[in-house]
Amino acid sequence: MQAKLALEDGTVYTGRAFGAAAESAGEVVFNTSMTGYQEILTDPSYTGQIVTMTYPLMGNYGTTALDAESDRVRVAGFVVRELTQVPSNFRSTRDLDGYLRAAGVTGIEGIDTRALVRRLRVRGAMNGVLSATESDDAKLVAKAKAFPGMAGRDLVREVVPPKPFTWTEGFGRFAEHVLPARPADRHVVAVDYGMKWNILRCLTQVGCKVTVVPGTATADEILSYDPDGIFLSNGPGDPAAVGYAIDAVKGVLGKKPVFGICLGHQLLGLALGAKTFKLKFGHRGANQPVLDRRTGKVEITTQNHGFSVDPSTLPAGAEPTHVNLNDQTLEGLRHTGLRAFSVQYHPEAAAGPHDSSYLFEEFRTLMG
Missing domain, CATH: 3.50.30.20 (Carbamoyl-phosphate synthase small subunit, N-terminal domain)
Incomplete structure (x- = not known):
């Protein structure tokens, strides 16, 4: 045919x-x-x-x-x-x-x-x-x-789960390939804007009980679970169009440790006051080199995004931590005063394969 x-x-x-x-x-x-x-x-x-x-x-x-x-x-x-x-x-x-x-x-x-x-x-x-x-x-x-295109479109509402749930699969299909998971003595609320399941597996692996809430949840709804930390997931569309999510992130910053990946990284940047822009053709693949500016180490990463945070618009207190070695775009940031950090790439996808797994450990450490 x-x-x-x-x-x-x-x-x-x-x-x-x-x-x-x-x-x-x-x-x-x-x-x-x-x-x-x-x-x-x-x-x-x-x-x-x-x-x-x-x-x-x-x-x-x-x-x-x-x-x-x-x-x-x-x-x-x-x-x-x-x-x-x-x-x-x-x-x-x-x-x-x-x-x-x-x-x-x-x-x-x-x-x-x-x-x-x-x-x-x-x-x-x-x-x-x-x-x-x-x-x-x-x-x-x-x-x-x-076709209307991606700029200005809120696609998060099309992919969020209908209601909150507790992740029960654990580390699932990867269990035989990793060290035994730690006891789940930390509680994380994962805000789902279109989240990949392997992120939940990785959070489980570092000793987290995970409650998943829809990306439309308000700050009060997220904080009502009294979590030890809040995770902001990946997702589709233009981050600047998801105003309700930006407001929710603003509402939780400084109250709990926050870790974001991909769209979650962009939403954290917007919540801090930075701006995002659309890339010419985006970063999508499992071979993207990223420099950790704190250590000087290079990670081979998996990426899937068409928008990026403009580092020149980051406010005082927000520090760029990672940079893409192909085009020098921002790949990570942190705000130590607010106990928040994020990366643009996908550490759960294991492109390195273990180059970026330390990020889940950092989140665990940030929660105490």
């Missing part, structure tokens, strides 16, 4: 459809990871985005429920150079084609992903439409141009 990917600049790529025979619109972005496609597909931070993989072969190890980062596929569409027809992995329970079909998400293979990624790098991330049902190029381009 034929599929087409149309960009807002009028470019149209024609390939073969897989997954669901459907149509979707989104911001077209790219990810440079060689593996981890299921984690990418189920990461709520990719809500509203059509993800292109730069590595040419996808699906070779199939899929399994154990590798999911949320309860369903979150991407708007998936773009690959070549789809493996016969996966080889004893853990696999379904091939990638069937996985996306069951989720109602469309994929396209057989296009020149190098050309597509080069266009996105030169011109920036663009809105697009991926369709396995429409063959008219002009109609698809018109739909791509009409």
Whole structure:
């Protein structure tokens, strides 16, 4: 079955459809990871985005429920150079084609992903439409141009859990690969703006009982649990558009230790009075070098973000701690007076693989 990917600049790529025979619109972005496609597909931070993989072969190890980062596929569409027809992995329970079909998400293979990624790098991330049902190029381009894009959009409300809950899985599928978890003698409230499940596993590993609350929770609702610390999660969309979350972070700062990742990092920056801006094509991949300015060490990190905190707007008391070595953008900050810190990248994704795990230990130490 034929599929087409149309960009807002009028470019149209024609390939073969897989997954669901459907149509979707989104911001077209790219990810440079060689593996981890299921984690990418189920990461709520990719809500509203059509993800292109730069590595040419996808699906070779199939899929399994154990590798999911949320309860369903979150991407708007998936773009690959070549789809493996016969996966080889004893853990696999379904091939990638069937996985996306069951989720109602469309994929396209057989296009020149190098050309597509080069266009996105030169011109920036663009809105697009991926369709396995429409063959008219002009109609698809018109739909791509009409898509509202990411700037100014609050997508957090689309991915937050309906009500608070206690994380009970523990360290789950990783238990046999790590040291025994500590007794859960610290209580963390994790504010879920679209959180990856492995973050909860990592908090459990350092001895935390975790209560998850929706990202729409107010400061009073968060503090009503009387936690030892507050975690701010990753999530999709424009951080500046999530005013209710910024207000909630302002309301908890200085009252409890705070640790933020990705969108949580951006929200902490905004709550402190800094500003955010949209990156040209974002950082998405498992090979991003980050310098810890405090120690001089370089971490290999996993990242997924299209916005960044402007370090020149940080207020007095807020200190930049990490920097991206590819483009010098801010990757971490802390405010010692308010017992708050955050990073833009994903330490729970273990790209290093253990380069960034110390951050969960720092949070544990900050809680006492």
